[in-house]
Every structure is written in structure tokens, then in C-alpha cells.
Amino acid sequence: SDPCADPVLNNCDVNAECSTGLDGSANCTCKSGFVGNGTSCEAPDPCTDHSLNNCGDNAECTNTNGNFSCTCLSGYQGNGTHCKIAPCNAGFAIPWNGGFQCICPPNKQGINCSEDVPDSNFNCSWPSNENACRSNPCYGEKAVCINTFGGNFRCLCPSGAEGDRCEKGAHCFDCFSVRWRNVTCSVHDDAQFLQSFQLKTPTVDRQISRTQCSEDKWGFDENTKEMWVARGCRARFCADFEPTPETQ
Numbered sequence: 001s002d003p004c005a006d007p008v009l010n011n012c013d014v015n016a017e018c019s020t021g022l023d024g025s026a027n028c029t030c031k032s033g034f035v036g037n038g039t040s041c042e043a044p045d046p047c048t049d050h051s052l053n054n055c056g057d058n059a060e061c062t063n064t065n066g067n068f069s070c071t072c073l074s075g076y077q078g079n080g081t082h083c084k085i086a087p088c089n090a091g092f093a094i095p096w097n098g099g100f101q102c103i104c105p106p107n108k109q110g111i112n113c114s115e116d117v118p119d120s121n122f123n124c125s126w127p128s129n130e131n132a133c134r135s136n137p138c139y140g141e142k143a144v145c146i147n148t149f150g151g152n153f154r155c156l157c158p159s160g161a162e163g164d165r166c167e168k169g170a171h172c173f174d175c176f177s178v179r180w181r182n183v184t185c186s187v188h189d190d191a192q193f194l195q196s197f198q199l200k201t202p203t204v205d206r207q208i209s210r211t212q213c214s215e216d217k218w219g220f221d222e223n224t225k226e227m228w229v230a231r232g233c234r235a236r237f238c239a240d241f242e243p244t245p246e247t248q
Contacts, residue, residue: 202239209234
């Protein structure tokens with residue numbers, strides 16, 4: 001009898017083709033798309049043959065029952081097919097001021113989230129967040145509050161501001177005399193949030209006019225927070241600011 005017609009007479013795998021040899025025995029050959037010796041045929045592992053997957057060089061391939069998935073390695077980010085160095089390592093990056101700011105997980109710290117937090121669980125995960133930004137903890141209308149983890153927050157500070165809550169820094173502004181007339185400039189014109197801060201006496205950051213802005217050609221009124229410049233003086237001034245005792 002034909003051994004290929006009766007499964008009892010051959011041991012071919014279900015994913016194999018059976019053919020009868022000249023001696024009447026069964027010959028088993030794996031079907032197209034399967035590999036093995038005929039008695040055992042399996043789908044090829046797409047992760048062991050790069051031609052069968054499109055995972056990137058910096059990605060890990062996982063066999064999912066004959067299919068595959070690609071995941072970027074630690075320290076890289078992307079869709080698995082294309083992975084680039086992650087600027088924030090285990091954290092995530094937020095575009096800010098032409099660059100980025102890193103939001104770190106609980107067990108990491110530093111500019112790039114590359115430093116371990118002492119006495120932290122290295123494998124801890126991101127807990128669910130509460131809205132810690134509801135109280136508007138960041139100073140300045142241009143500061144952005146980001147909920148991080150465990151009911152905490154992170155302030156992204158505008159250029160010139162720094163501190164955990166963007167509570168200190170330097171504010172720069174231009175003050176020009178017009179047609180050789182004395183001019184008064186308000187420090188708060190484009191930074192209303194500074195009205196509740198303590199401003200230090202401004203200094204000349206950059207000379208714009210040919211006429212030297214010597215100390216007798218400009219002044220600052222600490223009560224009104226206004227600058228005055230004498231005829232011919234055109235410059236960019238910068239004033240350090242910090243919270244008043246009432247706002248701290």
C-alpha cells in the first residue's frame with residue numbers, strides 16, 4: 001500500500017509533503033516556508049535571519065509565533081525599525097527653547113537622566129500621575145509645568161530663568177533713546193510676572209549705540225521698576241530677579 005496515503009505508515013510532519021520512493025518507503029520534505037528534516041517542520045525564526053525581519057541595528061527582535069516585533073534597545077528610541085540614541089536615556093525628552101528638557105523616571109536624575117538616584121529601586125516603573133500643576137507652581141507666564149510622577153511636577157523655564165520653579169534668573173530688555181531724547185523704559189513691559197519679584201539694579205549687557213552708555217547716561221528706579229536713558233544711549237540691559245519674601 002502507498003505509505004503516503006495512510007498517515008499511520010509514515011511519520012511526516014503536518015507541514016511536510018510526502019512522496020513514495022522507488023523502494024516503496026515514504027520520503028518527507030518540509031513544505032515551502034518551513035524548515036526541518038520532514039518529520040519535524042517549523043516556521044523559520046525571523047529573528048535569527050535578518051532577511052526575514054526589518055529590525056534596526058539598535059533594536060531587539062522578538063519571535064511572536066512565526067512573526068516578529070522590534071523594540072529599541074535601552075538608551076535608544078524609535079519604532080524598532082529605526083532607533084536613534086535617546087537623549088534622556090530612561091526618561092523622555094520634551095522640545096524646549098530650541099533643544100530639549102528631560103523628564104526622568106523616579107530612579108534617575110541629571111540633565112540626561114543618566115545618574116542613579118541613591119537608595120532607589122532600579123526597576124521601579126512610572127506610577128500614575130496626579131495633577132500637581134493645578135496649583136500653578138511655576139513662576140512666569142512663559143514657564144511650563146509638566147506632571148511627572150507620584151504627584152510631583154517639573155518646571156520648564158523660559159530663557160533667562162532657572163531654579164526648580166523658574167523663580168530666579170536674569171531678564172534682558174532694550175532701552176533706546178529716540179532722536180536724541182531722554183526715554184523711560186518699563187522693565188515689566190514684556191515680563192509682567194516680574195511685578196511680584198525683587199529686581200536688582202540692571203547692568204549694561206550689550207552696547208548698541210556708538211555713544212557710550214556710561215553710568216551718568218542711564219538709571220533705574222527701584223520703586224517704579226523703570227529705566228531711563230539719556231540722549232544717545234541705546235543698549236540692552238539685564239536685571240537679575242528673585243522672589244520677594246512674600247512670594248517664596
